[in-house]
Amino acid sequence: MSDEEPSVLRQLARLSTVGVALVAATAVGLAIGYGLDRWLGTGPWLTMVFTLFGIVAGFLNLFRDLGLLRRPWR
């Protein structure tokens, strides 16, 4: 069973989540911004803002998934 692995494997498993977590949040932010721009016709601005939001959200998710932030705001 995967549940009985030693803690090194557990930490490797946690580390392997890094790449996708960052990319997914950035992509979701980009998609939301692009969609809002297409809908509202507000030029490149919302795309830029929401991509930045997405990057920040990616790092936030990253720290949480790695267990570096136990509570939401620590």
Next chain:
Amino acid sequence: MTAETVQKSSDGKGIWLLLVGLVVVNLLLGFFLAPRHVALEHAPIVQFPNFLAFLGVPGTWLPAHVTFTWLVMALLVAGSLMATRALKAVPGPLQNFAEVVLEAFFDLLEQMIGKQGRQFLPLVGTVGLFILTSNLLGNLPGFQAPTANWNTTVALALTVFVWYNYAGIRKHGLAGYLKHFCGPIWWLAPIMFPIEFIGHLARPVSLSVRLFGNIFGEESVIGILISLAWLVMPYMIWLGVMLPLSLFTAAVQTFVFIMLTMVYIAGAVEEGHGEEQH
């Protein structure tokens, strides 16, 4: 002991009715609706044909990953029924194994979520066993892992997404749960809310893409190696390198999926928002 407490709650007849009903509905859906969905099916190089079409039953049937999902479901249901049908105080080998698995899940849940973790066993245990069985099934020659198809992993990730949000709302109430989204300082809330929103939307995306990508990539490499098997060397690479590696991937990806599920649930249901401490 734990096997008793979990399995006693389901009465015998209801679950069979539910299963038969699900199979009938799925067959009907497959018969009438499948042609529209056939385009979604990816075509790996090594693919066991769909059982029903393979047996010569006419009609357009569901894509292969759905059939293999049924196979995994059947394996899990049969296994758990056999393990829990005749519970004894001194367990036999199968019941012993089931108890070991359950205890492992309970330990993990209490370690990651805390005292309230045990109530999430139905979700985490089902998802973990399903993913592990599917990943291992993909290693048998001729079988395709259901998790190598994005549709399956999206369904799993969306289930987890809905469930952890529901658990958070049930625990804190809608307003209390939304307060999690608004950050530590009140004037940061307009910035923090979209960031948190995007972060939560990204979770099912990353969960599903990670599992699907790992398993699909591994199956593709194995498929290419097997298609070159007449060169003998790729066959040895498959047996010596790819097979151990894919067994390892199966376990690690299962663990990653259920670990992240528990991290998300823990983040949604944890006590105190930080304001009390300031």
